[in-house]
Amino acid sequence: MQFLFWLSFMFVCYVYFGYPAVLTIWRRVSGRPVEKSYWEPTVSIVIAAHNERQNIEKKLANCFSLDYPRRKLQIVVSLDGPTDGSECVMWKYAKQGVELVYSRQHTGKAGALNRAMRRATGEIVVFADVRQMFHSEAIRELVANFSDNSIGAASGELLLMDEAGREATTGVGLYWRYEKAIRSFESDIHSVAGATGAIYAIRRELYEDLPEDTLLDDVLTPLRIILKGRRTVFDPDAKAYDTVSCCPLAEYGRKVRTLAGNYQLLKYAPRAVVPWRNPVFFQFVSHKLARLLVPWALVVLFATNLFMLRGMYVLTFSMQIAWYMSAGAGYLLSKRDIVMPILAPDEGKRAA
Numbered sequence: 001m002q003f004l005f006w007l008s009f010m011f012v013c014y015v016y017f018g019y020p021a022v023l024t025i026w027r028r029v030s031g032r033p034v035e036k037s038y039w040e041p042t043v044s045i046v047i048a049a050h051n052e053r054q055n056i057e058k059k060l061a062n063c064f065s066l067d068y069p070r071r072k073l074q075i076v077v078s079l080d081g082p083t084d085g086s087e088c089v090m091w092k093y094a095k096q097g098v099e100l101v102y103s104r105q106h107t108g109k110a111g112a113l114n115r116a117m118r119r120a121t122g123e124i125v126v127f128a129d130v131r132q133m134f135h136s137e138a139i140r141e142l143v144a145n146f147s148d149n150s151i152g153a154a155s156g157e158l159l160l161m162d163e164a165g166r167e168a169t170t171g172v173g174l175y176w177r178y179e180k181a182i183r184s185f186e187s188d189i190h191s192v193a194g195a196t197g198a199i200y201a202i203r204r205e206l207y208e209d210l211p212e213d214t215l216l217d218d219v220l221t222p223l224r225i226i227l228k229g230r231r232t233v234f235d236p237d238a239k240a241y242d243t244v245s246c247c248p249l250a251e252y253g254r255k256v257r258t259l260a261g262n263y264q265l266l267k268y269a270p271r272a273v274v275p276w277r278n279p280v281f282f283q284f285v286s287h288k289l290a291r292l293l294v295p296w297a298l299v300v301l302f303a304t305n306l307f308m309l310r311g312m313y314v315l316t317f318s319m320q321i322a323w324y325m326s327a328g329a330g331y332l333l334s335k336r337d338i339v340m341p342i343l344a345p346d347e348g349k350r351a352a
């Protein structure tokens with residue numbers, strides 16, 4: 001029991017603390033900086049949307065305001081079976097050069113991207129979501145990475161902003177900062193295990209059609225590129241902006257989708273778990289697959305602790321009980337839209 005307890009404890013600690021520590025040392029010993037240089041290849045911005053009538057015009061205005069030669073910028077919007085009249089809004093932008101790909105059936109984001117890519121003509125393709133806005137220099141910064149021939153994909157940085165217009169530092173915002181730090185370390189060593197769906201770019205010739213039930217296109221596509229021998233890097237100078245989730249339940253839904261997508265990767269990219277075929281095997285296992293095992297490790301940690309209620313193990317059990325009770329309380333409070341100031345000071349002040 002003691003062996004299983006400490007094995008589970010060390011595994012959880014490694015996933016969230018040990019792995020970042022390993023990356024920190026590894027990067028200092030053998031980092032691989034990108035030979036970034038500014039140039040102006042043709043670029044296609046691909047936007048997949050379902051029912052986004054309320055947001056699509058704001059997104060297109062953002063695309064028109066980007067600091068990149070308009071004659072070298074193609075904008076392709078792929079509408080995936082909308083039922084809110086999005087296509088009626090889009091027709092008026094055809095005169096401004098926006099290309100519309102329309103499907104009557106709602107097949108999912110992967111299908112929408114596949115259809116859009118058949119229309120894309122740019123040397124570099126930038127994938128974007130409707131809700132997030134690009135910084136004016138975002139395209140230039142992303143494209144500059146591709147002057148390095150080893151680069152096959154480049155991910156930008158998504159900044160989660162609070163209601164005051166500052167980068168969020170509590171809850172989801174704090175965790176996202178932690179996640180971006182890990183991606184930055186991985187990028188400096190070789191490649192990130194996935195891109196940021198709201199802002200990432202690839203060389204068009206490296207794209208492969210996605211299975212229509214793909215959950216994480218922003219992980220599967222970059223991973224396929226890595227398996228072809230190119231790098232996928234993270235560039236914090238290419239920025240996009242979004243707001244933090246309106247409620248914890250919305251973020252929970254996204255996390256469930258992400259974890260389910262990680263399982264799906266094993267089906268659609270089986271070579272990723274073959275050490276001699278995947279140049280970022282260690283990063284992929286530590287960052288993506290190990291997190292899938294953390295819940296099971298926590299179950300083992302709790303169960304074995306039940307059989308060792310003596311000495312220091314009474315304290316560890318009490319800490320686990322307190323942790324799960326606070327998580328349960330947080331869940332119940334979130335369902336009632338109640339914010340605890342002690343857990344989220346900024347939100348608490350706004351609520352007051």
